[in-house]
Amino acid sequence: MEWLHDFEWRRPIYFRQPNFRERLRQQTAYREQLPALRDEYRAGVPMLPLSRCPYCQTLNYLSFDHYGLDGLWWRSDERWRNGAQQQLCPHFWTLSGAVKLAEAVAIVPFRSAPGPEVPFVVPSALREHPLQVVISQIQVGAHTAYPIAYFSETKPLTLANPFPEWSTEWAVWVQEHNRYEWARAPYLLFKEQADFDLAPWMAQGRVAWIAPGDPSFTLQQQVQTCPYLDLPGDQEFVLITNGIVSSINQKL
Numbered sequence: 001m002e003w004l005h006d007f008e009w010r011r012p013i014y015f016r017q018p019n020f021r022e023r024l025r026q027q028t029a030y031r032e033q034l035p036a037l038r039d040e041y042r043a044g045v046p047m048l049p050l051s052r053c054p055y056c057q058t059l060n061y062l063s064f065d066h067y068g069l070d071g072l073w074w075r076s077d078e079r080w081r082n083g084a085q086q087q088l089c090p091h092f093w094t095l096s097g098a099v100k101l102a103e104a105v106a107i108v109p110f111r112s113a114p115g116p117e118v119p120f121v122v123p124s125a126l127r128e129h130p131l132q133v134v135i136s137q138i139q140v141g142a143h144t145a146y147p148i149a150y151f152s153e154t155k156p157l158t159l160a161n162p163f164p165e166w167s168t169e170w171a172v173w174v175q176e177h178n179r180y181e182w183a184r185a186p187y188l189l190f191k192e193q194a195d196f197d198l199a200p201w202m203a204q205g206r207v208a209w210i211a212p213g214d215p216s217f218t219l220q221q222q223v224q225t226c227p228y229l230d231l232p233g234d235q236e237f238v239l240i241t242n243g244i245v246s247s248i249n250q251k252l
């Protein structure tokens with residue numbers, strides 16, 4: 001994939017090289033295969049129960065690559081998710097998330113934006129609309145991931161400052177009748193939008209949680225017993241580029 005991008009951008013340079021014709025032939029062949037490869041990957045991304053709706057109690061199944069951060073699902077500049085197959089209740093709004101990274105991160109030729117290491121909410125969104133947030137936990141290869149799902153009882157709704165969907169550079173949300181909308185939402189600005197102090201939101205009934213490994217995905221709201229408060233981990237928003245982990249602050 002990266003090879004194709006590189007070839008497109010630097011075509012005038014490659015043009016002068018003796019193997020240009022061969023490269024061009026290969027590129028054409030890859031280009032033809034690309035839509036099929038894309039469809040194959042999207043179709044193969046697992047559909048997993050990630051969250052439960054606080055309004056109608058439906059378990060929501062989302063397209064999610066839990067095999068590792070090296071899956072294209074995690075790629076931040078393109079969206080490799082199988083939206084059509086998702087089983088969402090009418091209240092599902094968007095998916096955010098965090099990932100506690102294990103020691104080693106796979107080297108893959110794309111950029112991912114898995115979030116900070118600990119769960120957070122976006123206060124501006126919670127103040128603007130009566131959204132409900134549900135935090136859960138799932139293993140992604142060797143890493144521990146925290147899906148943070150947003151639900152809304154009323155739709156359509158619009159946010160003044162849309163925030164990025166998990167590991168992408170777009171805000172993507174689901175309006176009434178499963179209608180998707182999106183907007184550019186730079187990941188680099190995410191830090192200013194995040195609040196890691198979850199307890200007050202939980203006490204107000206705005207954030208619920210599902211215990212790690214709970215097969216029943218039971219929604220809970222007690223602050224005292226919540227396993228997602230004060231977790232060890234960095235609050236920096238992380239980018240992984242070709243296997244190198246950096247914080248967005250380093251990029252600014």
Ligand SMILES: [Zn+2]
Pocket residue numbers: 053054055056057058089090091092
């Ligand atoms: Zn629902």
